[in-house]
Amino acid sequence: MSNSLLQYTLQQADNCLILGQRLAAWCGHGPILEQDIALTNISLDQIGQARLWYQYAAEVEGKGRSEDDLAYLRDAWQFRNVLLVEQPNGDFAQTILRQFLFDSFSCYFYEALLESANDQIAAIAAKSHKEAIYHLKWSSDWVIRLGDGTEESRKRMMKAVGFLWPYSNELILGSEADLQAQKEGYGVNLSQIRKIRDDKINQVMQEATLDIPIDSHDQVGGKIGRHSEHLGYILAEMQFLQRAYPGLDW
Amino acid sequence: MSPLENHTEITSLEPINGVSVADIYEILQEVKDPEIPVISIVDLGIVRKVSVGNKIEVVITPTYSGCPAMLEIEKNIRKRLSMEGYDQCKVLTELSPPWTTEWMTENGKKLLQAYGIAPPNPKSPNEVNCPHCKSKKTTMISQFGSTACKALYKCEECLEPFDYFKCH
Numbered sequence: 001m002s003n004s005l006l007q008y009t010l011q012q013a014d015n016c017l018i019l020g021q022r023l024a025a026w027c028g029h030g031p032i033l034e035q036d037i038a039l040t041n042i043s044l045d046q047i048g049q050a051r052l053w054y055q056y057a058a059e060v061e062g063k064g065r066s067e068d069d070l071a072y073l074r075d076a077w078q079f080r081n082v083l084l085v086e087q088p089n090g091d092f093a094q095t096i097l098r099q100f101l102f103d104s105f106s107c108y109f110y111e112a113l114l115e116s117a118n119d120q121i122a123a124i125a126a127k128s129h130k131e132a133i134y135h136l137k138w139s140s141d142w143v144i145r146l147g148d149g150t151e152e153s154r155k156r157m158m159k160a161v162g163f164l165w166p167y168s169n170e171l172i173l174g175s176e177a178d179l180q181a182q183k184e185g186y187g188v189n190l191s192q193i194r195k196i197r198d199d200k201i202n203q204v205m206q207e208a209t210l211d212i213p214i215d216s217h218d219q220v221g222g223k224i225g226r227h228s229e230h231l232g233y234i235l236a237e238m239q240f241l242q243r244a245y246p247g248l249d250w
Numbered sequence: 251m252s253p254l255e256n257h258t259e260i261t262s263l264e265p266i267n268g269v270s271v272a273d274i275y276e277i278l279q280e281v282k283d284p285e286i287p288v289i290s291i292v293d294l295g296i297v298r299k300v301s302v303g304n305k306i307e308v309v310i311t312p313t314y315s316g317c318p319a320m321l322e323i324e325k326n327i328r329k330r331l332s333m334e335g336y337d338q339c340k341v342l343t344e345l346s347p348p349w350t351t352e353w354m355t356e357n358g359k360k361l362l363q364a365y366g367i368a369p370p371n372p373k374s375p376n377e378v379n380c381p382h383c384k385s386k387k388t389t390m391i392s393q394f395g396s397t398a399c400k401a402l403y404k405c406e407e408c409l410e411p412f413d414y415f416k417c418h
Contacts, residue, residue, distance in 0.1 A: 034392035034402060041394040048316020052345065123346035127315050130348060130418055138393050 004180035006060045007080060008187060009121075010070070011177060011223055013053030014081035017071055018231070019102060020046030021238050022089055031092050038138060042099070045131045052124045072242035076232050077225040080177075084167040086222070086231045093146055093156035097164050100139035100204065105171040107132040108196045109188060117185035140204045147208025157210055165216040172197060175223035269302045269336075278308070281330050284322045285397050288365040291323060295353025298344060306331060306339040311349045313418070314398040351418050368403065368414040375417040380405035382412065390414075 023043035030036025054067035065073075084102060089095045110132050113125035146153040172194040174182070181187020205212050221227065241248055278297055279290045291297055291310065299309035308327055312320050324341045331339045351370035359369035368381045368388075378388050385407035392402040400413045 034394070037396070038392060038394040041398055044316035044318070044398060045314060046316070048312075048314060052315055119346075123348075127312075127345050127348045131315060134393070 004177045004184075005118075005186065006057060007175075007177035008181045009053055009057040009060055011080040011082075011175070012124075013050050013057055013070070014079045015085050015102075015106075016046045016050035016053060018079070018081045018234060019085040019099075020044070020050055021234055022085065023095070023099075025089060026095065035092075039095070042135050042138070045128075045135065049124070049128045049131070052127065056120050056124065068242070072239045076227050076235055079225065079227065079231060079235075080223055081227075081231075082167070082170040082222040083219055083228050084164070084170060084222075086228060086234060087164060087167060088230055090160065090163070091156055093153065094160040094163065096139060096142045096146060097157065097160040099135070100143045101164060101168045101201075102171070103132060103136040103139045104197050104200045104204070105193070107136045108193045108200075109171075112188040112193055116187070121186050136200075140200075143204050143210075144208040147205070147210040154209075157208070161210055161213065165213045166219040168201075168216075169218045170220045170222060173218065173220055177223070269306070271300050271302055274300045274302060274306060274308070274331075274336075277330055277334050277336075278327065281323070281326045284319045284326070286362070286365070286367065288361050289358050291327070293355045293358030293361065295351075295355065295358070296323070296349060304338065306336050307342065308339065309342045309344050311344050313349050317398060349418070351415065354415075362415055366412060367400070368412060370415050370417045372417050378403055378414050380408060380410065380412060382410050383408040 020043045023039050023046065026036065026039040026043075028036065030039055050071070051067055054070045057070055058065050058067055084098060087094075087098060089098075107129070110125045110129035114122055114129065116122040116125060143157070147157045148154070149157075172190050174190050178187060178190060182189055202212070219228075275292060275297070278292050278300070281291050283289050283291060283294055286294075294313070296310050296313060297308060298311050299307070301307045308331075310320075310323065310327070320343065324343075327341050328339060331337075352372055354370065362369040363381050366381050368378050371377055371379075377386065378390075379386055380388055380403075383405060385405055387406040388403050389406060390401060391404050391411065394400075395402045395413050399415055399418065401416045402411065403414045404411045
């Protein structure tokens with residue numbers, strides 16, 4: 001099996017896992033009970049999607065590694081997630097905007113991926129797409145509610161926009177694995193998704209009365225394993241048990 | 251709709267070695283969703299295929315990708331079949347086609363309603379009736395609820411909060 005297919009599958013798996021892990025840290029800390037539940041529900045969906053992708057990646061790799069080996073025993077430079085998902089939770093506004101920037105991509109990404117020439121990828125996309133639509137509705141509503149909310153919520157959203165915008169485009173900028181995936185028919189055309197995604201972002205930001213930064217400089221590198229300093233800390237926490245007690249099971 | 255009509259693939263309705271697919275479905279009716287113990291996995295629509303032969307094979311599909319109950323359900327299927335004397339069974343998980351609430355049986359919806367959970371209403375997903383007083387005047391409190399498959403609602407008439415099994 002080709003290395004591009006493995007890299008492509010890991011890109012999706014790692015995005016879902018790292019974002020799921022980030023959101024899980026909100027458990028018990030949400031601003032109100034209902035939103036605490038929402039954050040952890042979305043986390044659960046992301047981790048579920050990550051498992052589907054890792055199971056397939058393990059099969060593609062064919063070296064006897066399991067989904068758990070891929071999640072718990074790789075180091076930061078082997079992770080293929082975008083920089084956006086590893087950015088810290090910050091406050092509720094920052095978490096919401098990070099989620100919206102991810103959902104506004106993944107919803108249309110999965111939709112396009114339904115047509116994948118690879119049956120397993122199409123099946124994972126079909127399962128995940130329904131969940132992504134629901135996540136996007138939630139995160140869009142909150143961007144609008146906070147952006148067009150109180151003076152305090154608006155101030156915090158503006159700060160989050162300034163901090164996260166440089167990470168907003170890596171998802172739709174193709175890596176080598178993305179381009180190969182498109183060429184071989186199991187991936188998608190990212191520039192087509194960019195158009196739909198940008199429309200959605202513009203519409204939501206406008207409704208939220210928030211300005212999109214015009215001089216933002218894209219930060220990329222995650223898809224080829226060049227990460228920000230934050231990833232190492234998440235992995236240290238997430239992988240601790242398997243590193244300290246290899247093979248430990250429930 | 252009977253559980254049998256609701257399912258996509260039935261390999262054989264004729265008994266093989268004295269066991270029919272319908273017999274197995276009847277046993278599976280006794281396996282409940284661990285998180286909503288009032289509804290069976292058959293009524294929930296997650297049993298996608300049953301075949302009988304030398305081995306009994308049951309194909310299930312997850313409701314949501316991260317559903318933590320899947321492993322438990324698989325174990326319970328084995329346990330239940332083994333209690334009925336079927337030790338040779340295989341439980342497989344399939345993703346495609348993805349589960350939808352359209353596969354929930356009418357019986358399943360009635361059971362949910364009686365349990366205090368508003369059942370999904372695919373014909374008009376925005377019309378959610380209070381499972382307690384049947385009022386149509388209800389408000390969504392939160393898109394997400396106690397499990398991935400539910401949302402939180404409140405009745406404006408009897409003022410009771412309740413779970414809504416959302417359309418998916």
